[in-house]
Amino acid sequence: xxxxxxxxxxxxxxxxxxxxxxxxxxxxxxxxxxxxxxxxxxxxxxxxxxxxxxxxxxxxxxxxxxxxxxxxxxxxxxxxxxxxxxxxxxxxxxxxxxxxxxxxxxxxxxxxxxxxxxxxxxxxxxxxxxxxxxxxxxxxxxxxxxxxxxxxxxxxxxxxxxxxxxxxxx
Ligand code: FES
Numbered sequence: 001x002x003x004x005x006x007x008x009x010x011x012x013x014x015x016x017x018x019x020x021x022x023x024x025x026x027x028x029x030x031x032x033x034x035x036x037x038x039x040x041x042x043x044x045x046x047x048x049x050x051x052x053x054x055x056x057x058x059x060x061x062x063x064x065x066x067x068x069x070x071x072x073x074x075x076x077x078x079x080x081x082x083x084x085x086x087x088x089x090x091x092x093x094x095x096x097x098x099x100x101x102x103x104x105x106x107x108x109x110x111x112x113x114x115x116x117x118x119x120x121x122x123x124x125x126x127x128x129x130x131x132x133x134x135x136x137x138x139x140x141x142x143x144x145x146x147x148x149x150x151x152x153x154x155x156x157x158x159x160x161x162x163x164x165x166x167x168x169x170x
Contacts, residue, residue: 039157039168041143045082047090047150056081056106056113056124058095061156078158079103080142081113083124092144092154093126099135101161113139136164 044059051057060079065072079095081104093113095103102117112129113122121129126139143155160167 039142039155041145041153041155043147043151044080044092044154044156045152047084047088047146047152050082050084050090050152052084054084054124055108056083056093058106061154063156078156080154080156081106082144082152082154088146088149090144090146090152091125092142094140094142094156094158096140096158096161097135098137098140098159098161098163104139136162137166140166 042061042063044061045057049057058079059082061077062074063077065075065077081093081095083091083093085091097104097115097117097120099115099118099120102115104113104115104120104122106112107114110121111124113124113126114120115122115135118134120133120135122135122139123129126141128135128138140157140159142157145153147153158169160169
């Protein structure tokens, strides 16, 4: 009888460890989570709403967000600059400054992108304009494409700030 009791205790103890471990594994393997980490194409605008002269246009990114327990519909998750670069061609930049995460703005007077926090300047393609820029890298480009002739789709992704490398945020 002692053996049976010990065996039962062992199995119960093993289960106590296995359940949280398997739950963690399920969270890691959850396809929704993987999808958001890798970035996914989202329809953000139509081509005809963007200036034909290539002036950047800031567009908010709104998406449903999921965590382990809840679903948060239509939450702002970031913003991008969209810019027409030719017939049916589009460029997209994340508006977040790679230095410390402030939002970069378009300066129409100087036709450049500017971060008001520590004065980093970028050209319209996101390249740093100053050799002594506080930003450790250029603005983060995003994959963008025009579908069905007029829909602007962007693979939205946020990246770590303060690093020279472009590292996707988990
Ligand atoms: Fe943009 Fe510092 S956060 S320059």
